[in-house]
Amino acid sequence: TSNTGYIWNTLYGWTDTGSGGLLPPSVESLTQPIGHHVAHPDTKRRLHELISASGLIDSLEQIDAQPATEADVLRVHDKAHYDRILAESALPKGGDAGDGVSPFGHGGHQIALLAAGGAIEAVRAVVAGQVSNAYALINPPGHHAERSTGRGFCTFNNGAIAAAYAVEVLGLKRVAIVDWDVHHGNGAQDIFGDSAEVLNISVHQDRCFPSDSGFREERGAGEGHGYTLNVPLPPGGGSGAYDYAFDTVVLPALRAYKPELIIVASGFDASIMDPLARMMMRSEGFRGLARKLMDCAAEVSQGRLVCLQEGGYSPIYVPFCGLAVIEELAGVSTGTADAYTPILGAMGGDALLDHERDAIDLAAALVADIR
Ligand SMILES: Cc1nn(C)c(C)c1/N=N/c1ccc(/C=C/C(=O)NO)cc1
Numbered sequence: 001t002s003n004t005g006y007i008w009n010t011l012y013g014w015t016d017t018g019s020g021g022l023l024p025p026s027v028e029s030l031t032q033p034i035g036h037h038v039a040h041p042d043t044k045r046r047l048h049e050l051i052s053a054s055g056l057i058d059s060l061e062q063i064d065a066q067p068a069t070e071a072d073v074l075r076v077h078d079k080a081h082y083d084r085i086l087a088e089s090a091l092p093k094g095g096d097a098g099d100g101v102s103p104f105g106h107g108g109h110q111i112a113l114l115a116a117g118g119a120i121e122a123v124r125a126v127v128a129g130q131v132s133n134a135y136a137l138i139n140p141p142g143h144h145a146e147r148s149t150g151r152g153f154c155t156f157n158n159g160a161i162a163a164a165y166a167v168e169v170l171g172l173k174r175v176a177i178v179d180w181d182v183h184h185g186n187g188a189q190d191i192f193g194d195s196a197e198v199l200n201i202s203v204h205q206d207r208c209f210p211s212d213s214g215f216r217e218e219r220g221a222g223e224g225h226g227y228t229l230n231v232p233l234p235p236g237g238g239s240g241a242y243d244y245a246f247d248t249v250v251l252p253a254l255r256a257y258k259p260e261l262i263i264v265a266s267g268f269d270a271s272i273m274d275p276l277a278r279m280m281m282r283s284e285g286f287r288g289l290a291r292k293l294m295d296c297a298a299e300v301s302q303g304r305l306v307c308l309q310e311g312g313y314s315p316i317y318v319p320f321c322g323l324a325v326i327e328e329l330a331g332v333s334t335g336t337a338d339a340y341t342p343i344l345g346a347m348g349g350d351a352l353l354d355h356e357r358d359a360i361d362l363a364a365a366l367v368a369d370i371r
């Protein structure tokens, strides 16, 4: 039987993102305090509640997250970063992941370790065959965290920690990370850039965040040359662009690399309602991407597919995007229609435009170097 593992923990809903909206409050710059930071955990808690309220949770196998250990973290981060996070977490009001705009509260290191540990548990359960695939609704996210610093709301790189665990502890030889979060997966690129054991594919809005990375020319170094694959997309892309990018770049790259495990950096900030990017995906579009990766995983990795929650900042719409993906993973329909589809579908985004095709065709040429 095909069963889907699911990870959630109450603490993922307790991250303290402070009282700023994106920048911290400041009377000098007249940035007012606000109830919810763009990265407030309620957005992901609402996804968990929709999974529960729709009944989908009854078709999922709950997997309990365990905190990652220091050894788990040090496979991809340097000790200075780990020690700084623990030190700042001990401060009365917590600290920052590393870029000055990624706050966490007192004791926040515990939640960050639980997020990384949730990613590890999901990979362990899938590789052990306990479940066919898994969705880890973890928080805080990880894909911007680099070896020596946190960044973009990310403290530890959950996906990189899980991939390193799969290679160094489970003995896998080839792991692919597919990052469909709308922002560049700079963290895994920084951490695995010189390794052919991890193929890192990122499809993202061109120069959205970080604004200085994610270009096609960034392809990895040494042994790793060719195993970093960046697919920057022009703003305004929807399912037309994403489907074409997956069909002509992502899936051919996976078929060439034949990973033993596919990890998805699953952010929903490419959605049409997201405040931190300018793409036009809807829940059905994400369902389609999940379907494509499941079919490819069945072909190359014995179906082994682990989705890890990354970004996604619309508390209204992330729940419907996540429900669509997890229904697809589980092969279950709860009959919950996305009530926003009629309104959002009228806004466009489904056609593949010429300038999008041109950008994607340039990335498709890079697949030839993957063996
Ligand atoms: C504010 C501010 N001020 N400055 C100087 C900088 C660098 C600022 N960060 N902006 C950000 C931070 C994070 C994201 C997206 C995260 C995500 O969802 N990744 O998946 C986007 C913009």
Ligand SMILES: [Zn+2]
Pocket (backbone or CB within 6 Å): 181, 182, 183, 267, 269, 310, 311, 312
């Ligand atoms: Zn993002």
